[in-house]
Amino acid sequence: MDNKEVTIHDIASILGIDSSTVSRALNDSSRVAKKTKDKILEKSIELGYQRNHLASNLRKSKTFTLGVIVPRISRQFFSNAIAGIEETAFKAGYTVVICQSLESFEREESIINSLLANRVDGVLISISMETKNYEHLAGLKQRNIPYVFFDRHCKIPENSNVVIDDFKAAYKAVEHLIDNNCKEIAHFSGPQNLEIYKNRFKGYKAALEKYNIPFREELVISSSLMENNGKENVIKMLTLPYKVDGLFCANDVVAIGAMKYLKEINIKIPEDFAIVGFSNESISSVIEPGLTTVNQSGLKIGNVAANLLIDKISNESKRKNHETIIVKTNLIERKSSLRKSDIKS
Amino acid sequence: MDNKEVTIHDIASILGIDSSTVSRALNDSSRVAKKTKDKILEKSIELGYQRNHLASNLRKSKTFTLGVIVPRISRQFFSNAIAGIEETAFKAGYTVVICQSLESFEREESIINSLLANRVDGVLISISMETKNYEHLAGLKQRNIPYVFFDRHCKIPENSNVVIDDFKAAYKAVEHLIDNNCKEIAHFSGPQNLEIYKNRFKGYKAALEKYNIPFREELVISSSLMENNGKENVIKMLTLPYKVDGLFCANDVVAIGAMKYLKEINIKIPEDFAIVGFSNESISSVIEPGLTTVNQSGLKIGNVAANLLIDKISNESKRKNHETIIVKTNLIERKSSLRKSDIKS
DNA sequence: CTGTTAGCGCTTTCAA
DNA sequence: TTGAAAGCGCTAACAG
Numbered sequence: 001m002d003n004k005e006v007t008i009h010d011i012a013s014i015l016g017i018d019s020s021t022v023s024r025a026l027n028d029s030s031r032v033a034k035k036t037k038d039k040i041l042e043k044s045i046e047l048g049y050q051r052n053h054l055a056s057n058l059r060k061s062k063t064f065t066l067g068v069i070v071p072r073i074s075r076q077f078f079s080n081a082i083a084g085i086e087e088t089a090f091k092a093g094y095t096v097v098i099c100q101s102l103e104s105f106e107r108e109e110s111i112i113n114s115l116l117a118n119r120v121d122g123v124l125i126s127i128s129m130e131t132k133n134y135e136h137l138a139g140l141k142q143r144n145i146p147y148v149f150f151d152r153h154c155k156i157p158e159n160s161n162v163v164i165d166d167f168k169a170a171y172k173a174v175e176h177l178i179d180n181n182c183k184e185i186a187h188f189s190g191p192q193n194l195e196i197y198k199n200r201f202k203g204y205k206a207a208l209e210k211y212n213i214p215f216r217e218e219l220v221i222s223s224s225l226m227e228n229n230g231k232e233n234v235i236k237m238l239t240l241p242y243k244v245d246g247l248f249c250a251n252d253v254v255a256i257g258a259m260k261y262l263k264e265i266n267i268k269i270p271e272d273f274a275i276v277g278f279s280n281e282s283i284s285s286v287i288e289p290g291l292t293t294v295n296q297s298g299l300k301i302g303n304v305a306a307n308l309l310i311d312k313i314s315n316e317s318k319r320k321n322h323e324t325i326i327v328k329t330n331l332i333e334r335k336s337s338l339r340k341s342d343i344k345s
Numbered sequence: 346m347d348n349k350e351v352t353i354h355d356i357a358s359i360l361g362i363d364s365s366t367v368s369r370a371l372n373d374s375s376r377v378a379k380k381t382k383d384k385i386l387e388k389s390i391e392l393g394y395q396r397n398h399l400a401s402n403l404r405k406s407k408t409f410t411l412g413v414i415v416p417r418i419s420r421q422f423f424s425n426a427i428a429g430i431e432e433t434a435f436k437a438g439y440t441v442v443i444c445q446s447l448e449s450f451e452r453e454e455s456i457i458n459s460l461l462a463n464r465v466d467g468v469l470i471s472i473s474m475e476t477k478n479y480e481h482l483a484g485l486k487q488r489n490i491p492y493v494f495f496d497r498h499c500k501i502p503e504n505s506n507v508v509i510d511d512f513k514a515a516y517k518a519v520e521h522l523i524d525n526n527c528k529e530i531a532h533f534s535g536p537q538n539l540e541i542y543k544n545r546f547k548g549y550k551a552a553l554e555k556y557n558i559p560f561r562e563e564l565v566i567s568s569s570l571m572e573n574n575g576k577e578n579v580i581k582m583l584t585l586p587y588k589v590d591g592l593f594c595a596n597d598v599v600a601i602g603a604m605k606y607l608k609e610i611n612i613k614i615p616e617d618f619a620i621v622g623f624s625n626e627s628i629s630s631v632i633e634p635g636l637t638t639v640n641q642s643g644l645k646i647g648n649v650a651a652n653l654l655i656d657k658i659s660n661e662s663k664r665k666n667h668e669t670i671i672v673k674t675n676l677i678e679r680k681s682s683l684r685k686s687d688i689k690s
Numbered sequence: 691c692t693g694t695t696a697g698c699g700c701t702t703t704c705a706a
Numbered sequence: 707t708t709g710a711a712a713g714c715g716c717t718a719a720c721a722g
Contacts, residue, residue: 007715018693023717033691050462054408055715058399058698065440079424086443095410095442098431117395118440352699363709368701378707400699403714
């Protein structure tokens with residue numbers, strides 16, 4: 001009853017041919033006669049043969065494994081992105097190892113070392129809040145292991161990134177608020193070492209400029225990305241000597257915290273106060289109506305990023321591609337978030 | 346510049362010893378002199394040696410990979426559970442392959458086959474809504490690959506499960522509603538082929554009985570697990586000829602849908618209508634105040650389940666353990682969900 | 691088109 | 707305590 005697995009040698013000896021021919025047939029090589037190939041395929045199915053990837057990979061010295069590093073898997077955006085990565089990777093025969101940096105640079109570093117030890121074929125990474133230099137990536141570079149940033153990329157030019165157009169999305173978001181008659185618009189931003197928050201801030205600023213709304217330094221409140229920061233930011237905002245009636249929030253979790261607190265203190269959303277936040281497929285359904293969101297397209301980013309990485313792995317030599325791919329986003333308006341009608345009447 | 350990796354042979358030849366000795370030393374075998382061992386360890390560090398797991402695993406015919414099958418990774422509970430699984434697996438040197446059944450039996454089946462083909466060492470599974478028989482697990486059994494159910498387990502007795510005490514948790518939840526002066530308590534349940542929803546239903550019933558509250562068949566509304574089911578269920582509930590003032594909701598997403606709709610139609614929570622739902626660490630912070638939740642402990646369930654599975658893999662022969670581990674839960678009350686004070690005054 | 695041969699890097703008898 | 711040797715299952719020259 002010892003479940004010995006079927007090998008190509010079993011098939012070969014039964015058929016009275018060599019195992020190398022079986023190997024070729026099973027890899028659909030053109031250098032084996034159709035007749036033999038059919039015979040081999042048939043027999044392999046009959047015996048329930050399944051390739052031993054360990055042996056195959058050892059021989060090819062490839063692991064067919066991708067490392068993925070995210071700050072926290074339970075964040076909606078990242079779990080969506082991971083779903084996308086898994087999907088694409090799986091189709092291409094890759095396995096995915098998921099690691100959480102938990103926003104710690106140190107952990108990020110040790111994860112990279114461990115992925116290196118596991119000889120992953122490539123790495124997808126969304127950097128932690130703490131990550132301000134990129135020396136911990138040296139090992140990857142040195143070993144010639146391709147890596148792709150997604151969402152939280154970094155500013156080094158010769159890297160590959162998969163992102164949304166944060167600038168444009170932010171611009172549109174703020175434009176939407178202006179459209180809805182907001183006159184004094186605050187911005188809750190994230191850590192400024194992360195490019196995405198920088199760019200969202202720039203988009204905010206650009207939209208104000210375009211519509212001749214004065215930019216006020218104090219209305220830009222940067223914080224960490226926890227829910228309670230939403231409340232803290234609102235409190236800070238309310239002490240300012242402006243009648244703020246709109247908010248562009250660059251982070252979903254902070255937006256939720258802000259909304260909750262605003263409701264708690266009986267500020268009507270969106271009638272008295274309109275909000276646009278970043279968010280994604282799943283969470284947008286969890287968020288209260290009243291919040292218009294920029295779809296972060298986690299799933300799609302995951303798909304695209306995995307695709308790009310696998311492409312890099314396969315075409316190692318062909319092109320040293322340092323591309324940045326921009327995944328499209330769209331604005332999702334909850335019905336009750338439109339203030340236009342109020343204004344018209 | 347061709348990055349040839351350091352092997353045990355490199356170390357051996359430099360030191361003028363045999364590679365088998367190096368192997369033994371690196372595996373901390375007792376059958377190698379301390380002096381030689383130290384020498385080898387030192388040299389291996391100096392050269393930056395890293396074991397090639399492919400080769401090692403091939404030799405040992407183990408993959409050190411666990412398959413995980415969940416309905417949907419982006420569900421908060423499952424992303425938490427996965428985080429827990431990853432954490433535990435990683436520590437034990439295992440890699441995790443995550444697959445989504447997307448609530449489809451067919452997909453679940455093909456995933457299992459693919460995991461089989463990938464020769465995973467064990468499988469963790471939370472079954473899909475559609476799964477009503479377990480024939481697709483035959484392959485695992487046949488190949489002697491251990492598997493553990495978590496959360497959504499099945500009713501076959503000789504399996505290992507990691508769950509929360511759904512009955513007790515439900516009982517406590519309903520008791521909490523009764524404590525808060527609810528007289529007519531509805532129950533939104535899930536697919537009855539899933540044991541967890543059956544047990545939660547039983548807990549609901551038992552609590553009513555204990556407190557001499559009449560059980561009404563019509564107040565139990567089963568549905569699928571989408572957010573819109575929450576709204577649908579509320580509508581159904583409101584047509585009933587009872588003044589329902591409490592709800593025990595067995596699924597987090599449905600609970601959210603229900604709450605949103607209740608607010609939409611201006612029913613005050615929890616003043617007019619109290620709700621207790623199942624939920625977990627992360628989502629509980631996203632949910633509106635007013636909802637008391639039973640913590641589903643996704644992270645912990647993941648930890649425990651992975652631990653159990655790895656244990657099974659390692660001690661294959663020792664004990665044919667068909668244990669069910671029950672992970673503790675607790676009731677999380679949002680401040681504003683307490684009605685007791687209202688009642689007292 | 692097919693067979694021969696060698697070897698990926700490691701572990702594990704067996705023998706010394 | 708160490709070495710020699712074999713082999714996990716597969717692939718890829720090379721030869722025929």
